[in-house]
Amino acid sequence: MSGMRVYNFSAGPAMLPLEALTVAQSELTDWKSSGMSVLEVSHRGKDFVACAAETESLLREVLGIGENYKVLFLQGGATGQFDAIPMNITAVGDRVDYLNTGQWSVKAIKAAKAQGLDVHVLADQAGSNYTDAPAPGSFTVDPGAAYLHYTPNETIGGVEFSYVPQTGGVPLVADFSSTILSRPINVSDYGLIYAGAQKNMGPSGLCVVIVRDDLLGRARPGTPSVWNYAAMAEADSMLNTPPTFGVYLLGLILKWVVQTGGLTAMAQRNRAKAEALYGFIDASDYYRNPVALDSRSWMNVPFLQANGELDKTFVAEATAAGLTNLAGHRSVGGMRASIYNAMPAEGVQALIDFMTDFERRNG
């Protein structure tokens, strides 16, 4: 397999567009004819400051981020934000509302409680074993809540909201880690969007926070400076040294998003990939996806086979065929195909072909 790229279905860190990786590779020892790697330049030098500004500008353009939002490049992942969000926009004892649709929601809720908040779980999908999102209108946000938090896409369960929760004016906070950049969104629906980069945006170690201006300036005393939204906004995310390579690579990936038609085209491709894979699974008597039809993720497709004892065989044979990282999350079992932006339609078709053959031989 040396020298040959595989179809990598990892849930994250995940497949990245070869176009962006190739640019990064070509200039890894000599960036912009500077005689230095982008890894070696000062974050306060004009070249990197311009690089970070371009990345932010591209993200604003691609997502349609209004002037009343700050874009922050932080560290600590989405998991860090589980704590940082309460620290920044609540006081101890505040009521906050959460929707629980899976393991990432559970972790966010646990952190909010640890930060001293009065957490109300308005919808708890544990009862369905996390196979669906709550129905629109099935929950009511408390007008006094500091925010409503939800996870638009649960990476592990493969559950995605097909709608934006209504909050009646309460700020909506969303962990977009595994669905950001997969389709157009209305940023103005949200008070705060956050996302670890390691699915659709680049390498791990970079977390993007998009926060509406009115939520700034409320940080609790003792909020770590590197997570203080107002301080970081004031410092253009350079209060300390940012994860420079991540910011640079996000810029390359955003250029690829623009060159391939932006988020409208991305959504068309992602929808087609997902429909092809779900369509095949649904038509099969051998494979099945446990998620409700209206809650199926475009990005993460868990599936089970009739003979679960063959899961390791499936994964091993798929790997040998150049279809890698298809083992399901240890908490769910079975298989999972993560088909992020960088996964081409050909990769999904190759998976379907393999699944067809595997069923023929084992079904």
Add this chain to the structure above:
Amino acid sequence: MSGMRVYNFSAGPAMLPLEALTVAQSELTDWKSSGMSVLEVSHRGKDFVACAAETESLLREVLGIGENYKVLFLQGGATGQFDAIPMNITAVGDRVDYLNTGQWSVKAIKAAKAQGLDVHVLADQAGSNYTDAPAPGSFTVDPGAAYLHYTPNETIGGVEFSYVPQTGGVPLVADFSSTILSRPINVSDYGLIYAGAQKNMGPSGLCVVIVRDDLLGRARPGTPSVWNYAAMAEADSMLNTPPTFGVYLLGLILKWVVQTGGLTAMAQRNRAKAEALYGFIDASDYYRNPVALDSRSWMNVPFLQANGELDKTFVAEATAAGLTNLAGHRSVGGMRASIYNAMPAEGVQALIDFMTDFERRNG
């Protein structure tokens, strides 16, 4: 200058060994013949788990880290640890002792106060305009202090301790960001060592924490999970997705350290580089270094020229000559040459030659 590497005197992110960068470049789209970049693989996959374990093992070997210490790969930089250290190993109101030798000490002290600690600054070198470390024995650590914190090397002022502070058993906590791996140290002198990677260890976005076992398990309620030392130690630094590329690149750099003779040889080279540059500056009537002889940094050499109005000219002409990032920190002015591990002796000699010529033309 295209295609030609320069001598990069940046204070950080800083020059990295070309040997490590070249390996990273060669496998950036296909790591270990996997058909995937190291940027694209799951942190929980066996390949990356082995990579992280090898990096930790190399770091333990190179630094001589005992079994009673945990090695953590965290995010948020040393600045994040300014808050995380108090959260992890103190209670609100505890007495802690700090030595103030420059701007990084000042920031650490400010964060400790924000975390509700009773901060005592045992030695404040602001009086010397941060041009020296306190003399050994000139301060006494309170036996009841939770720890003594100091900054072995101040990146901005170019002030380095030539000794390890005695604490009488109080845990010693040290920000080694700009001097780690530059020479052998006795890890057993310390309760906690932390360091941002972006000087001698790799890219920004990775922070290494080396913490003695007896300091674990004291975290305050609400300590963010990604900075909870005990929880991170339990999870092999993978409670959430680590900065995978940084861990990988640190491994490559540690291999280079080993291949070039380890820290004893590194110290010999660094001492020789520093002595050459300070020797030249001291022998000159035109240049000067403001730092006390016994406190001069091997890593960061600030210097002034007699005609300060020529500073911009100096920096511009040096850049044109392939000697980059020599502007002094904005708070100090003048020039600064950071000569970390990856700066070869030839680079220091090229700087001395340029300084000689510049003085001849302008002195």
